[in-house]
Amino acid sequence: MKRNIAILASGSGTNAENIIRYFSKSTSVCIKLVLSNKEDAYVLRRAESLGVPSKVFLKDQWAGGEAILALLKELEIDFVVLAGFLIRVPDVLLHAYPNKIINIHPSLLPKYGGKGMYGDRVHEAVVAAGEETSGITVHYVNEHYDEGAVIFQATCAVSKEDTPSDVAAKVHALEYAHYPLIIEEVVSIR
Template identity: 40%
Template sequence: MRLLVMASGNGTDFQSIIDGIKSGYINAEIAALISDKEGAYALKRAADNNIPSICIPKKKLKGSFYKELTKAVDEINPDGIVLAGFITILNEEIVNKYQNKIINIHPSLIPSFCGKGYYGINVHKAVIEYGVKYTGCTVHFVDAGADTGPIILQEVVKVEDNDTPETVADKVLKLEHRLLPYAVKLFAEGRLKVEGRKVIII
């Protein structure tokens, strides 16, 4: 299975997929990385692992960004797409073409603390401010909404009284590095069946 990974930042989730493939845990190959941010460390991770990469800078391209993104995805023509810390919401053309073939990782227990504006440290600040006792991460298929697609996997971590947004972020990131490769493994093995809003592992 040929995967396209998209990442906007440091790329630690991207690295977890690279490591999973190298170890034989995930039966797939990464065809390319796309980043929407110039200088993203994920691009260096791609270069270090001989993975082709494309930078499509959203800030510079503005109005033509989605046209260029769609063109790049079409040229790569992957079997599946993994959003590994990709901040941009995908356009409907890509989402519709790759229905139930795009996986995203989100650093909260959806449907809490998700949707527009909930990304990065913003999520964990909201978790602390609200006073929830548990948080975690969610892997889900992508649909036309923001963090609204069918949920594949979730994992939970306790929020302690002395936690800060930064300590919660560290806890959740450790979960992500385990959960995302597992979801990609299941996807690559054809073991995810979508029935309405439910994803059944077969």
């Protein structure tokens, strides 16, 4: 049975594009929708160019989540994947999709997670702390930012000479290599 996935993203959408491309010829997974909370998010253009429908719900609509849930149900979405989505997932979605919403975070949680810790902020904190490793964490989404059960982690070395941009490049490479594979694995068991 083919599983329908919705991707939630707020920004550029490089991870979303990577996921869409990965599953474009899949017989078991269909990326059916991209949702964003920002009208100017570049992920919307990426989705359009790859033939994936997209929709924007503004911040007040995300607060309750009822209209979003109705759309997900209408499109028979089985699983939700966050790819650079920067607002809290509403409780109504968490309850409708228990253990069926996952996120990728650009650090080795529980380090450098929580509200406001995303993108370059994370990489800057890693470098400022003198960390010798960083990486990615794929986790289930719950009511708290970056506190859901960890599914997978991958690491990369951080040298004393690395800038936040260097760390970001290493982390992005891990995201692109691992996230679609982990999505495929998790979707197949849920």
